[in-house]
């Protein structure tokens with residue numbers, strides 16, 4: 041932990057840097073990223089890499105004060121020293137608190153505490169003119185409630201206060217199998233409503249392996265465990281869901297259970313093969329490593345080069361998305377998804393608004409509606425060639441039809457009119473005019489659809 045004085049010093053330096061910059065377009069330079077879409081790199085970069093520390097932890101009021109580019113891995117490590125954790129911790133270690141507040145973050149405690157941004161109590165945001173504004177539910181409210189889903193297009197969060205909750209040493213997991221999607225979503229809804237306000241269940245998520253093999257995992261903190269599993273090396277968490285009814289993990293291993301195999305996406309890097317895992321596992325099993333390989337592949341176009349030499353057997357479209365669907369439409373979405381897209385497995389995570397009195401203007405969700413996040417991260421392979429974005433567009437239109445929402449961290453194919461209809465152009469334009477009056481930052485459409 042660094043304390044507030046060190047943060048203030050860094051803040052003063054970055055304000056100076058920005059005020060002295062005469063570039064008319066800026067973006068940030070940070071150590072890690074979980075942004076799936078590629079982007080152009082033409083803007084002048086402000087270096088926020090060093091804003092990556094925990095400033096302080098208030099164990100009495102259960103609040104952590106954190107720099108904006110602090111990863112959840114760093115934050116969790118500090119909090120666990122006090123038997124605390126952030127109320128919602130996104131699954132991947134390198135996701136930063138600023139990135140998750142301006143994007144849309146979710147985890148298995150979201151059925152209780154809502155999306156990550158609902159756990160944020162206050163922010164200091166660096167604007168493109170070099171000023172820093174404080175925002176919370178009283179001061180600069182419009183920015184505070186408009187920040188989620190703005191993807192850094194109003195400014196950059198330098199300091200954030202986030203809500204913490206107490207933890208126990210272990211987490212007990214109960215994996216419940218379903219073979220019928222109606223019953224699966226019926227029970228998911230029932231469990232969320234039932235356990236939202238008590239301490240019997242702390243976490244709920246699920247996995248759809250295929251049409252008739254689905255699991256809900258109910259998990260809760262416990263002080264003692266009769267055995268402890270470990271999925272950091274030779275064993276694989278997602279496979280254990282089918283194999284064990286009851287399981288125990290340390291609190292830390294529960295929090296990062298999806299990171300080691302990037303849910304199940306590590307299969308693309310061959311590390312689910314026992315021999316590779318044995319040889320490379322200790323070094324490789326981290327979402328940050330998978331990112332580096334992917335980045336390298338993209339940069340040097342290795343897959344394209346390979347296909348040029350060895351020929352192309354399939355056409356592929358990357359479908360890496362998280363969408364939120366109201367629970368009453370979840371069966372319909374899953375039926376559509378299984379039939380028209382076919383990626384397996386699918387991660388399922390319920391989320392419900394924590395405080396029904398507030399509205400996050402750019403990612404507005406209904407009060408009292410349980411949303412089901414469907415996460416799918418793979419490619420669709422076809423023998424025939426489809427137009428660019430064919431499968432992603434199908435998903436976009438189904439999400440709209442079923443009154444859902446789509447996170448914008450990956451590819452989007454909306455036309456501009458449709459996009460602004462979905463993402464509240466009226467409020468967005470007002471905020472943009474007020475907080476980025478110099479227009480030095482890209483717009484949400486430029487960033488999320490045009491990949492600027």
Ligand SMILES: Cc1cc2nc3c(=O)[nH]c(=O)nc-3n(C[C@H](O)[C@H](O)[C@H](O)COP(=O)(O)OP(=O)(O)OC[C@H]3O[C@@H](n4cnc5c(N)ncnc54)[C@H](O)[C@@H]3O)c2cc1C
Pocket residue numbers: 068070072073074075076108109130131132134135136137138139140142143144145146147156191192193195196197198360362415417449487
């Ligand atoms: C394969 C995959 C799976 C995912 N799964 C999950 C999941 O299960 N749960 C979940 O919660 N999320 C998930 N995400 C989404 C992730 O939380 C968001 O993409 C998030 O925005 C990433 O944050 P980051 O810190 O890595 O930021 P980056 O990827 O570096 O940046 C994301 C965007 O936020 C902006 N930004 C970054 N920091 C700040 C800041 N301090 N202030 C303002 N703007 C900023 C950047 O300019 C950029 O536009 C997933 C993403 C991928 C690619």
